[in-house]
Amino acid sequence: MRRKMIAGNWKMHGTKEFTKKFISDLETWLDSEETGIKVSEAIEDKEMEVVIAPPFTALDCAVFSRITGKIRIAAQNAYHERKGAFTGEISFPMLEELRCKYVIIGHSERRHIFGESNKILEKKLIAALESHILPIFCVGELLSERESGNMEKVLAEQLSSAWWSLTSDVVAEMVVIAYEPVWAIGTGKTASSEDADDACDYIRSLAFDKFGAATSDSIRILYGGSVKPENSRDLLSRENIDGLLIGGASLEVSSFKKIIESAL
Numbered sequence: 136m137r138r139k140m141i142a143g144n145w146k147m148h149g150t151k152e153f154t155k156k157f158i159s160d161l162e163t164w165l166d167s168e169e170t171g172i173k174v175s176e177a178i179e180d181k182e183m184e185v186v187i188a189p190p191f192t193a194l195d196c197a198v199f200s201r202i203t204g205k206i207r208i209a210a211q212n213a214y215h216e217r218k219g220a221f222t223g224e225i226s227f228p229m230l231e232e233l234r235c236k237y238v239i240i241g242h243s244e245r246r247h248i249f250g251e252s253n254k255i256l257e258k259k260l261i262a263a264l265e266s267h268i269l270p271i272f273c274v275g276e277l278l279s280e281r282e283s284g285n286m287e288k289v290l291a292e293q294l295s296s297a298w299w300s301l302t303s304d305v306v307a308e309m310v311v312i313a314y315e316p317v318w319a320i321g322t323g324k325t326a327s328s329e330d331a332d333d334a335c336d337y338i339r340s341l342a343f344d345k346f347g348a349a350t351s352d353s354i355r356i357l358y359g360g361s362v363k364p365e366n367s368r369d370l371l372s373r374e375n376i377d378g379l380l381i382g383g384a385s386l387e388v389s390s391f392k393k394i395i396e397s398a399l
């Protein structure tokens with residue numbers, strides 16, 4: 136059974152104060168309320184992971200304000216070079232020092248607002264793995280690409296460019312893929328659970344073609360795009376969706392908790 140992942144991407148939101156309070160409220164729930172305790176048991180039994188990705192400035196606060204190890208911390212990005220004259224960038228060894236477990240790579244906002252290419256994202260993926268920070272690698276098509284029947288082509292290009300040099304063991308054990316159709320991110324338009332599952336199934340078939348059955352059975356594939364407490368259970372009930380990457384609805388403990396509960 137693949138371990139479910141519920142991951143909150145805070146984007147450019149969240150001060151240190153906000154982060155401390157969020158973690159404290161979430162940990163209190165995990166330790167004291169009935170559903171929180173069930174989630175804690177699922178985490179301990181390795182059936183579920185709960186991840187939050189605050190901005191860089193709050194990462195140390197997130198990592199060190201946790202009292203238990205139940206919440207994992209992810210960075211939202213990093214640069215592939217280890218050090219050097221790259222003003223404004225953060226390297227993977229810097230994230231390693233902060234004890235970040237995961238890093239989001241290739242989020243559509245990085246691809247489309249900051250112009251990150253498949254080539255750069257391949258380098259970032261490799262650099263993350265070299266630093267033993269587990270990548271949550273995002274892929275997804277634009278609305279125009281879906282409407283012109285090119286969704287599969289786009290996903291295949293994004294993935295083949297990213298993982299061509301990786302081994303099946305590394306992909307199976309260390310890489311998480313997030314399918315995030317660009318037209319569903321922050322727009323309130325969620326892909327139907329059937330469409331999301333079909334796209335995740337297609338991604339799994341790409342993993343099968345490249346790495347074989349063991350990897351395609353074990354790789355975790357998340358869905359992201361306007362996930363809310365009202366649609367999370369339906370999405371998570373689908374065979375190929377192993378978790379959710381959540382933007383807006385991860386910024387309030389109350390809605391994030393409801394989404395986590397729906398993974399039980």
Ligand code: PEP
Nearest residue numbers: 320321359360361382383
């Ligand atoms: C995201 O940021 O990855 C995301 C899916 O955002 P939202 O849930 O707000 O659509």
